Amino acid sequence: MATILEVKNLRTQFRTFAGVVKAVDDASFRIDEQEIVGVVGESGCGKSVSQLSVMRLISRPGEITSGQILFEGQDLMKYEANGPEMRSVRGAKIAMVFQEPMTSLNPVLTIGRQVTEMLELHLRMTKDVARGRAIELLDMVGIPAAETRLDDYPHQFSGGMRQRVMVAMALSCNPRILIADEPTTSLDVTTQAQLLELMKEMIGKFNSSLVLVTHNLGVVARYAQRIYIMYAGRIVETGSCKDIFRKPRHPYTIGLLRCVPRIDEQEGKTLDSIKGLPPDLIDMPRNCAFLPRCPYAIDRCRVEPWPDLELVGDEHYARCFINPEEMQR
Amino acid sequence: MSAQGKSETGSRSHTQGDNVILDVRNLKVYFPILRGLLRRKVADVKAVDGVTFDLERGEIFGLVGESGCGKTTVGRAIIRVYKPTEGTIVFEGQDISTLPEKDLGPLRSKMSLIFQDPYSSLDPRQAAGDIVGEPMLTHKMVKAKSEYRDRVDDLFRMVGLDPGMGNRYPHEFSGGQRQRIGIARALACNPSLIICDEPISALDVSIQAQIINLLKDLQARFKDLSYMFIAHDLAVVKHISGRIAVMYLGHIVEITTARELYRNPVHPYTRALLSAIPIPDPYIEETRERTILTGEVPSPLHPPPGCVFHRRCPAVTPDCSKVAPTSKEVSPDHWVACIRI
Numbered sequence: 001m002a003t004i005l006e007v008k009n010l011r012t013q014f015r016t017f018a019g020v021v022k023a024v025d026d027a028s029f030r031i032d033e034q035e036i037v038g039v040v041g042e043s044g045c046g047k048s049v050s051q052l053s054v055m056r057l058i059s060r061p062g063e064i065t066s067g068q069i070l071f072e073g074q075d076l077m078k079y080e081a082n083g084p085e086m087r088s089v090r091g092a093k094i095a096m097v098f099q100e101p102m103t104s105l106n107p108v109l110t111i112g113r114q115v116t117e118m119l120e121l122h123l124r125m126t127k128d129v130a131r132g133r134a135i136e137l138l139d140m141v142g143i144p145a146a147e148t149r150l151d152d153y154p155h156q157f158s159g160g161m162r163q164r165v166m167v168a169m170a171l172s173c174n175p176r177i178l179i180a181d182e183p184t185t186s187l188d189v190t191t192q193a194q195l196l197e198l199m200k201e202m203i204g205k206f207n208s209s210l211v212l213v214t215h216n217l218g219v220v221a222r223y224a225q226r227i228y229i230m231y232a233g234r235i236v237e238t239g240s241c242k243d244i245f246r247k248p249r250h251p252y253t254i255g256l257l258r259c260v261p262r263i264d265e266q267e268g269k270t271l272d273s274i275k276g277l278p279p280d281l282i283d284m285p286r287n288c289a290f291l292p293r294c295p296y297a298i299d300r301c302r303v304e305p306w307p308d309l310e311l312v313g314d315e316h317y318a319r320c321f322i323n324p325e326e327m328q329r
Numbered sequence: 330m331s332a333q334g335k336s337e338t339g340s341r342s343h344t345q346g347d348n349v350i351l352d353v354r355n356l357k358v359y360f361p362i363l364r365g366l367l368r369r370k371v372a373d374v375k376a377v378d379g380v381t382f383d384l385e386r387g388e389i390f391g392l393v394g395e396s397g398c399g400k401t402t403v404g405r406a407i408i409r410v411y412k413p414t415e416g417t418i419v420f421e422g423q424d425i426s427t428l429p430e431k432d433l434g435p436l437r438s439k440m441s442l443i444f445q446d447p448y449s450s451l452d453p454r455q456a457a458g459d460i461v462g463e464p465m466l467t468h469k470m471v472k473a474k475s476e477y478r479d480r481v482d483d484l485f486r487m488v489g490l491d492p493g494m495g496n497r498y499p500h501e502f503s504g505g506q507r508q509r510i511g512i513a514r515a516l517a518c519n520p521s522l523i524i525c526d527e528p529i530s531a532l533d534v535s536i537q538a539q540i541i542n543l544l545k546d547l548q549a550r551f552k553d554l555s556y557m558f559i560a561h562d563l564a565v566v567k568h569i570s571g572r573i574a575v576m577y578l579g580h581i582v583e584i585t586t587a588r589e590l591y592r593n594p595v596h597p598y599t600r601a602l603l604s605a606i607p608i609p610d611p612y613i614e615e616t617r618e619r620t621i622l623t624g625e626v627p628s629p630l631h632p633p634p635g636c637v638f639h640r641r642c643p644a645v646t647p648d649c650s651k652v653a654p655t656s657k658e659v660s661p662d663h664w665v666a667c668i669r670i
Contacts, residue, residue: 189602190395219607222608246612256535259534260534260537262609262610263606264613271541
């Protein structure tokens with residue numbers, strides 16, 4: 001499948017009083033047509049900021065300091081963040097679903113107003129046509145009695161329903177890419193399953209690609225075809241979903257896979273926790289940021305700067321010096 | 330619903346005797362909705378509507394369910410933050426469900442709570458050492474200043490914190506460390522029961538395992554300590570608990586051992602809950618059959634008649650909306666509330 005988005009050497013920084021926070025540091029990734037890509041990491045690893053950078057939604061004190069964002073052959077970095085070119089891409093061609101369905105809808109506007117706004121703005125529909133389309137969209141994402149619910153306000157919807165509205169809005173302009181930033185984290189397990197199935201079905205229908213930003217390894221295992229693992233602002237490992245889970249090559253990935261309880265695990269198993277804390281993103285050392293927590297670290301890790309992503313398998317890259325046999329322990 | 334059937338629900342066949350530390354029977358907690366000038370009661374939110382279970386000394390008992398199912402309310406009623414509307418709570422041989430407020434002091438030194446959010450559950454103006462030590466002063470557990478200080482240092486070490494950090498304030502700690510402070514505070518009075526209400530869901534993935542392991546280690550160290558582990562994540566609950574109760578809309582639908590719950594789930598809700606949890610292994614997920622529930626959890630203000638789950642149940646029968654199920658023992662230690670069984 002052809003690549004629709006390619007991000008090269010993206011750096012996004014936040015200037016704070018305490019110093020410069022390198023939220024995303026030299027990250028490169030790509031999204032192909034009609035694929036589901038998982039971006040996995042803990043809070044503060046840069047997974048959300050990298051996606052917000054693609055949308056050019058970084059505001060002061062944040063700043064994209066370098067990099068290219070190639071979307072359909074054009075570099076989005078050449079455009080003003082609030083200029084007309086960027087506005088015609090944002091929401092229309094690259095759409096986003098945010099984590100908090102409680103705060104990402106405007107509480108004083110009806111659901112209908114918020115869905116039709118997108119259609120009127122991007123697709124230049126008239127009010128009546130937009131309303132008809134909004135009903136279709138809400139119907140598609142499984143909101144019962146969509147026609148009457150259109151005049152309700154967000155507080156009259158449950159969390160799961162609000163997130164369905166967000167999905168309907170995001171898909172309303174038939175985007176090439178849908179970025180879902182922790183779309184189900186604040187929802188219940190059974191609602192979570194409903195919503196993820198819905199998103200998968202919808203992007204299939206619209207021939208879009210989906211970027212799933214999440215900390216939940218189970219979710220990416222089920223839905224993603226390719227995965228990027230991020231730690232301390234960098235991509236530490238990437239590859240096909242199956243390779244990452246079966247042949248993880250970065251100690252952080254290995255640690256993540258071993259530290260979550262699995263529903264199918266043997267009783268009495270102890271969890272291998274990752275010791276220590278994620279690093280402070282100000283004044284990061286030049287060598288590997290995972291070094292203080294790494295159980296396999298060798299002398300070379302302490303001396304040399306953090307290596308680049310190196311090919312370790314078929315389309316499988318990792319940023320680590322350590323011999324894989326050392327990690328079998 | 331026969332009184333007989335109800336009273337035995339969830340109790341284990343072999344139990345009774347000294348080993349049961351907590352025995353909850355037919356617990357109901359309703360929150361009244363008051364309207365109008367005279368604040369007349371117009372309805373009840375039936376947060377917990379008749380739950381029965383018991384806990385043995387040294388056991389880790391998991392309570393799992395989705396938001397609004399009443400799991401937190403059960404925990405809070407046990408520690409008497411809420412007064413039960415109906416039912417009995419026998420803790421260490423004493424019925425505490427109707428104890429007047431003034432007699433609750435001693436009880437609360439034997440039971441403690443660990444909260445979900447380590448950011449809002451610690452007083453930002455109190456130093457960590459004082460937070461951990463305060464329960465001992467409240468319950469007059471220590472006599473001399475030096476004893477107090479030694480005990481606080483001990484508690485810090487127990488939860489893996491450096492006692493030298495006692496003078497720092499909560500904002501100087503990370504989320505995981507704050508949760509450790511919360512755990513140290515819960516341990517301060519040597520409780521026999523700790524109610525852990527979603528203790529890890531606000532933490533990062535790599536930190537969650539540290540806290541789970543800490544809780545397990547502490548329990549292994551203090552053999553008589555029991556936990557009631559309340560959470561929405563069944564994988565986590567299964568990992569830590571010996572027995573698990575699954576709650577749905579104010580009712581316990583299934584109680585059994587963690588192993589049995591995973592191997593032989595009987596209630597349709599338990600099955601759906603298990604299948605909704607993705608397994609972090611793409612090869613398994615590829616071929617896994619899943620039941621995705623339709624609809625959402627109904628409001629506890631207007632619970633459906635009959636079985637509260639019938640509107641979402643994939644195995645619903647016409648009788649499900651008419652008959653409220655009672656809990657039956659389908660195999661030793663395995664109780665299920667479903668009329669189809």
